[in-house]
Amino acid sequence: MTVAERAVELEEELDYLDRDEKFEWLIDRGKSLEANGTYTDADLVKGCQSKVWLQVSTNGDKVHIEGTSDALITKGIVGLLVELFDTAPTGEVKDFDFIAWLAKNEMSLSYQRMQGLAGMLQRIRMTIK
Amino acid sequence: MSIKSDFPLFANNPDLVYLDYANTAPKPQVVIDAVMEYYTHYSGNVHRANHDVGGRADEAYENARVKIGQFVGVGRDQVVFQKNTTEGINLVANSYAGKHFKKGDRILATGLEHHANLVSWQLLSGRIGTETVFSKVDEHGNFDEKDWMVKVASGVKLAAFTAVSNVTGERLPIERMIAAARAHGVVTLIDAAQLLPHERADFAKLGADFMVFSGHKVYGPTGIGILIGKPEALESMDPWIGGGDMIDTVSLLGSTYQEPPLRFEAGTPPIASVIGLGVAVEYLGEKLDREHQEEESTAMECLLEGLRQVKGLRWLGHPSCDSRLVSFVIDGVHSADLGAYLNEKHVAVRVGKMCAHPLLAQSGVDSVVRASIGLPTDGTDIDKFLYAIERGVTILR
Numbered sequence: 292m293t294v295a296e297r298a299v300e301l302e303e304e305l306d307y308l309d310r311d312e313k314f315e316w317l318i319d320r321g322k323s324l325e326a327n328g329t330y331t332d333a334d335l336v337k338g339c340q341s342k343v344w345l346q347v348s349t350n351g352d353k354v355h356i357e358g359t360s361d362a363l364i365t366k367g368i369v370g371l372l373v374e375l376f377d378t379a380p381t382g383e384v385k386d387f388d389f390i391a392w393l394a395k396n397e398m399s400l401s402y403q404r405m406q407g408l409a410g411m412l413q414r415i416r417m418t419i420k
Numbered sequence: 421m422s423i424k425s426d427f428p429l430f431a432n433n434p435d436l437v438y439l440d441y442a443n444t445a446p447k448p449q450v451v452i453d454a455v456m457e458y459y460t461h462y463s464g465n466v467h468r469a470n471h472d473v474g475g476r477a478d479e480a481y482e483n484a485r486v487k488i489g490q491f492v493g494v495g496r497d498q499v500v501f502q503k504n505t506t507e508g509i510n511l512v513a514n515s516y517a518g519k520h521f522k523k524g525d526r527i528l529a530t531g532l533e534h535h536a537n538l539v540s541w542q543l544l545s546g547r548i549g550t551e552t553v554f555s556k557v558d559e560h561g562n563f564d565e566k567d568w569m570v571k572v573a574s575g576v577k578l579a580a581f582t583a584v585s586n587v588t589g590e591r592l593p594i595e596r597m598i599a600a601a602r603a604h605g606v607v608t609l610i611d612a613a614q615l616l617p618h619e620r621a622d623f624a625k626l627g628a629d630f631m632v633f634s635g636h637k638v639y640g641p642t643g644i645g646i647l648i649g650k651p652e653a654l655e656s657m658d659p660w661i662g663g664g665d666m667i668d669t670v671s672l673l674g675s676t677y678q679e680p681p682l683r684f685e686a687g688t689p690p691i692a693s694v695i696g697l698g699v700a701v702e703y704l705g706e707k708l709d710r711e712h713q714e715e716e717s718t719a720m721e722c723l724l725e726g727l728r729q730v731k732g733l734r735w736l737g738h739p740s741c742d743s744r745l746v747s748f749v750i751d752g753v754h755s756a757d758l759g760a761y762l763n764e765k766h767v768a769v770r771v772g773k774m775c776a777h778p779l780l781a782q783s784g785v786d787s788v789v790r791a792s793i794g795l796p797t798d799g800t801d802i803d804k805f806l807y808a809i810e811r812g813v814t815i816l817r
C-alpha cells in the first residue's frame with residue numbers, strides 16, 4: 292500500500308469520530324503500540340514535553356521506523372508515523388505532509404506537542420534525505 | 421456581579437476554565453482601558469518631550485510609579501521599572517552583588533527557587549567567582565527553615581529567596597528569615613512574584629533590602645516588572661545596561677549617572693505597561709481584603725478536597741487552603757497527557773517542570789500538572805476542573 296492509501300484507510304476510521312473520540316482514538320493507538328525495541332538516549336527526540344524515542348533507518352529505498360514514548364498521546368503519534376511510513380518508499384514519505392494531514396483530520400494538538408512533533412519529523416527527514 | 425465580569429478574557433472565551441494564574445493572570449478591563457487610552461490619547465515619550473502629549477504621558481507614567489510604590493509601602497524613588505521579575509533579580513545580581521561582592525563570597529538561596537532566582541546567581545558566579553549555596557528541601561518539597569537559619573548565620577553575604585514557591589505553593593516565613601538575615605548583616609532579596617498576587621506586603625515593614633515582582637502576575641500588562649530597593653542599596657549600585665567599561669558610550673547617549681530609579685531605566689520604557697500596572701495594583705489592592713482572601717481560600721479548599729478523591733494522586737509539598745496553587749502527579753498518567761486532555765476540555769493549567777528543575781528532581785518527579793487560582797476563580801471552575809481530571813484519568817490510565 293502506498294502512504295496515501297494508508298492515510299485514506301486511517302481517514303475512514305477518523306471520519307466517524309467527533310473531537311472527543313478522536314482524542315481517545317489517538318490515546319488507544321498509543322496504548323496498543325508495540326514497542327519491542329531497545330532504545331537509547333541517542334534515540335530521544337528533543338523538544339517534547341514527554342520522552343519520545345524514535346529510530347529511523349533506510350534499507351535501500353525503504354524506510355524503517357519504530358519508536359515509543361512515555362506518554363500516550365505522543366506514543367499514539369509515533370504509532371501513526373509507523374503505520375503511515377514504515378516499509379514505505381523514501382520518496383513517498385518525503386512527499387507526505389503529516390502536519391497538514393493531522394490538521395485536515397481535525398486532530399487538535401497543543402502548540403507544545405507540535406514542537407515535539409516537529410522534532411520527530413525532523414528526525415525522519417534527516418535520515419531519508 | 422462576579423469578579424469574572426471584570427475580565428474580558430472570560431466573555432471572549434465562555435468555555436474557558438483558567439487555572440494558570442501563577443503563570444500569568446488575565447487582565448481586568450480597567451487595565452486594558454488604561455493601556456488603550458495611552459495609545460489613543462497621549463502616546464508621547466516620557467522624560468524627553470517638550471510638548472503636551474509627552475507631558476501627559478510623563479504624568480501618567482510617574483503617577484503609576486507612585487501608585488506601585490504605595491502598593492508595597494514605599495516612595496516613588498524606590499520603584500525601579502524592569503521587564504519582569506527575572507530582569508529585576510539579574511539587575512541586583514549584576515549591579516549590587518557584582519559590585520560589592522568578590523570571589524568566594526557566598527549567596528544563599530533555597531532549594532525551592534524558580535530558575536529566575538537561581539540562574540542569575542550562577543551567572544554571577546561564572547563572572548566573579550561567587551558561590552551559591554542552597555538550603556535543604558525535605559522529601560516532600562518543603563522548605564527546611566532550620567537548615568536555612570544555620571546557613572544564613574554561616575557568613576553568607578546575601579540571601580535571595582522566593583516568598584511563595586511556584587511549585588508547591590508554600591509560603592515561606594519571610595518575616596523570620598529577614599529578621600535572622602539582618603541580625604547577621606546579610607543582604608536580603610525577596611522574590612515576591614507569587615506572593616503579591618494574593619497577599620499585601622509592606623516592604624518597609626518587612627525590612628528587606630530588595631524585592632522583585634512581575635506586573636503580569638498581579639493582573640497588569642506583560643513587559644513590566646518591579647524592583648523595590650532600600651534607597652541606600654539602590655544608591656550604591658551602578659547602572660547595568662551600559663555600565664562598567666562602557667561608561668563612555670553611555671555618556672554619548674546622554675546618560676550621565678542619574679539618581680535611582682532612573683539610573684537603571686536606560687532607553688524608552690514600556691510606557692503603556694507601566695500605566696496599566698498602576699491601574700492593576702489599584703484594582704488588586706482593593707481586593708486584597710479579608711472577604712476576597714476567604715473566597716480564594718474556599719476555592720482552594722474545594723480544589724484540594726476534590727483532588728484528594730483522585731486515586732493515585734500525589735502532590736508536591738503540603739498545600740492547604742492558604743495556598744493558591746497545587747502541583748501534582750497521578751500514578752499511571754503522564755502529566756503531558758493529562759495537560760493535553762484538560763486543554764481539550766478548555767481547562768488551562770501548567771504542565772512540565774515549572775522552571776524549577778532542581779526541586780522536581782529532588783521530589784523524584786519528571787513533570788507535574790499545576791493548577792493555580794486567582795481572584796476570578798469560582799466554584800464552577802473548580803467543578804469543571806475536577807470533572808475533567810476524573811474523566812481524563814479514566815481515559816488515560
Ligand SMILES: Cc1ncc(COP(=O)(O)O)c(C=O)c1O
Pocket residue numbers: 442443504505506507534536537582584585586611613614634645
Ligand atoms: C517564584 C517566581 N519567580 C520568578 C518568576 C519569573 O517571572 P517572570 O517570568 O515574569 O520574570 C516566576 C514566574 O513564574 C515565579 O513564579
